[in-house]
Amino acid sequence: MITFDHVSKIYEPDIVGLEDVSVHIERGEFAFLVGHSGSGKSTFIRLLLKEFEPTEGTITVAGRNLQRMRRSTIPYHRRNIGCVFQDFKLLPNKNVAENVAYALRVTGQPGRVIRRKVPEILQLVGLGDKMYKMPDELSAGEQQRVSVARAFVNHPSLLVADEPTGNLDPDTSVGIMQLLYRINRAGTTVLMATHDREMVDKMRKRVIALKDGRVVRDEDKGLYR
Amino acid sequence: MKFRFFLSEAMNSLVRNWVMSVAAMVTILVSMFVLGLGLIIFFNFQDVISDLRNKLEIEVYIKSTASQEEIDALGDEIRAMPEVKRVYFVSKEEALERLRKSLKGNEDVLDALSGNPLPPSYEITLKDPAQIEEVASRFFDNPLVDNTPGSDPPDGVKYGGETSKRVLRVTTIFLIGGAGFVVLLVLASVLLVSNTIRLSIFARRREVEIMRLVGATNWFIRWPFVIEGVVTGIAGAAGATILVLLTNKFLVDKVIKNMTFLFSAGAVPVFKLTLFLILSGTLLGALGSALALRRFLKI
Ligand SMILES: Nc1ncnc2c1ncn2[C@@H]1O[C@H](COP(=O)(O)OP(=O)(O)OP(=O)(O)O)[C@@H](O)[C@H]1O
Ligand SMILES: [Mg+2]
Numbered sequence: 001m002i003t004f005d006h007v008s009k010i011y012e013p014d015i016v017g018l019e020d021v022s023v024h025i026e027r028g029e030f031a032f033l034v035g036h037s038g039s040g041k042s043t044f045i046r047l048l049l050k051e052f053e054p055t056e057g058t059i060t061v062a063g064r065n066l067q068r069m070r071r072s073t074i075p076y077h078r079r080n081i082g083c084v085f086q087d088f089k090l091l092p093n094k095n096v097a098e099n100v101a102y103a104l105r106v107t108g109q110p111g112r113v114i115r116r117k118v119p120e121i122l123q124l125v126g127l128g129d130k131m132y133k134m135p136d137e138l139s140a141g142e143q144q145r146v147s148v149a150r151a152f153v154n155h156p157s158l159l160v161a162d163e164p165t166g167n168l169d170p171d172t173s174v175g176i177m178q179l180l181y182r183i184n185r186a187g188t189t190v191l192m193a194t195h196d197r198e199m200v201d202k203m204r205k206r207v208i209a210l211k212d213g214r215v216v217r218d219e220d221k222g223l224y225r
Numbered sequence: 226m227k228f229r230f231f232l233s234e235a236m237n238s239l240v241r242n243w244v245m246s247v248a249a250m251v252t253i254l255v256s257m258f259v260l261g262l263g264l265i266i267f268f269n270f271q272d273v274i275s276d277l278r279n280k281l282e283i284e285v286y287i288k289s290t291a292s293q294e295e296i297d298a299l300g301d302e303i304r305a306m307p308e309v310k311r312v313y314f315v316s317k318e319e320a321l322e323r324l325r326k327s328l329k330g331n332e333d334v335l336d337a338l339s340g341n342p343l344p345p346s347y348e349i350t351l352k353d354p355a356q357i358e359e360v361a362s363r364f365f366d367n368p369l370v371d372n373t374p375g376s377d378p379p380d381g382v383k384y385g386g387e388t389s390k391r392v393l394r395v396t397t398i399f400l401i402g403g404a405g406f407v408v409l410l411v412l413a414s415v416l417l418v419s420n421t422i423r424l425s426i427f428a429r430r431r432e433v434e435i436m437r438l439v440g441a442t443n444w445f446i447r448w449p450f451v452i453e454g455v456v457t458g459i460a461g462a463a464g465a466t467i468l469v470l471l472t473n474k475f476l477v478d479k480v481i482k483n484m485t486f487l488f489s490a491g492a493v494p495v496f497k498l499t500l501f502l503i504l505s506g507t508l509l510g511a512l513g514s515a516l517a518l519r520r521f522l523k524i
Contacts, residue, residue, distance in 0.1 A: 049438065051438075072442075075437070075440045075441060075442045075443075075445075076440070077440075078437075078438060078439070078440035079440035083438060089434075089435045089438065090435075091432055091435055091436075092432070093237065093238065093241050093432070102436070102439060102441075103439050103440070105230060105445075106436075106439060106440050106441040106442070106445055107440070108227070150439070
């Protein structure tokens with residue numbers, strides 16, 4: 001699903017984001033990306049989304065080489081990747097249903113499909129009764145569930161989450177984790193960057209540890225350590 | 226079906242960001258109003274100037290010894306010149322009649338004259354008054370022209386000489402200056418409007434970034450902004466047009482009517498002006514939005 005082949009990312013002027021990273025993640029896998037602040041987790045995810053280019057190396061996502069991808073096809077690439085962020089990134093002027101619907105709108109889905117799918121997915125994340133609330137009327141955990149719903153409503157083959165529980169209390173975090181777990185069980189590859197030691201240790205999934213931009217550990221059923 | 230979505234997106238954000246929308250609308254209104262005023266002034270001056278220029282004419286006086294055939298032949302020759310717009314023949318009798326009118330009340334001085342000493346003449350108006358000297362010079366050596374022997378330039382041909390040159394020069398400067406002034410106004414309004422719109426879009430750059438991350442294409446993001454710009458532009462320009470037309474009416478009623486020797490009431494092409502203002506306002510809004518958005522679509 002994801003292949004990083006000797007990838008480096010140096011920010012201007014000479015800040016190391018990632019250095020010589022080679023990682024392969026299989027379709028259907030669940031992987032944690034762990035490491036201290038500044039170790040390069042977000043850089044890894046932003047490279048996947050082609051927010052910028054690697055300085056060296058090649059990245060392949062779902063069989064497509066990102067370097068060879070034209071700028072105009074980036075939106076289509078991103079529709080295959082659901083993303084969840086620490087700061088939710090909800091559109092502030094749209095209500096819950098409209099936020100989720102936006103991900104369907106961009107793909108040109110007809111209104112009929114949108115009216116069916118949006119309540120369905122919001123039901124799934126437990127927000128069936130908050131469809132018409134604005135984001136600033138929701139708790140942090142609820143906002144994050146909206147963003148998970150938006151990331152998953154297109155049923156992407158890959159879901160990436162950059163510290164999705166970073167702003168949430170432990171109980172709420174468990175709720176989000178369960179959602180991601182279920183999404184993974186349904187066949188979607190999930191990559192999650194996190195600081196959450198307890199969560200990683202409990203899940204016993206693959207752990208890729210970064211330090212100063214390098215992969216220092218990569219083990220199945222790993223611990224945070 | 227997609228258009229409906231874009232339209233409702235545009236309307237929603239117009240309402241939700243109403244402070245910014247109003248600011249952009251007022252900016253367009255003000256700049257279109259100033260531009261419209263500039264155009265009114267320009268049109269009026271252009272009118273005065275073309276009046277002045279059209280008053281420039283060549284008078285060719287004809288010797289009393291010339292026969293009717295020679296006079297007619299000269300008339301045909303003049304009419305055949307491509308630069309000539311209009312030719313008018315002033316007979317001896319008409320010349321005397323005109324003199325009598327201009328003397329109003331003192332006609333008796335004419336009684337001292339024996340017979341009619343005034344020569345007949347041709348009055349020539351040109352399509353382009355700038356060619357007046359060139360055309361006039363063609364008659365200098367014509368044997369039919371009633372020159373005082375030895376006069377230089379020949380006094381049988383009158384075309385204003387230095388005066389006409391000065392009128393041409395001054396009016397040309399005025400026209401170029403006026404056009405430059407209008408171009409400056411256009412540039413200023415483009416800058417002003419695009420700056421305001423940039424501010425309003427800058428405030429929403431996070432939204433644009435989110436849309437990109439969710440997989441929206443650039444045009445999917447752009448359309449609502451462009452529609453918003455068009456609506457803002459039309460609203461602003463409509464307001465400006467109303468103000469401009471009111472100002473024009475006031476000018477025509479209060480000023481121009483009392484100065485008909487200088488201005489004419491129909492100098493401003495009202496329909497064209499309206500169309501121009503509305504179209505520029507719309508274009509300004511749409512382009513301003515699309516251009517201001519550009520740098521936030523790079524992610
Ligand atoms: N846009 C940028 N410009 C310059 N340097 C950057 C930029 N983004 C990240 N960096 C640097 O790259 C390194 C890796 O940053 P990154 O954001 O990937 O870390 P992270 O593991 O996500 O950290 P955190 O856990 O705090 O989110 C850091 O040293 C950071 O300062
Ligand atoms: Mg980070």
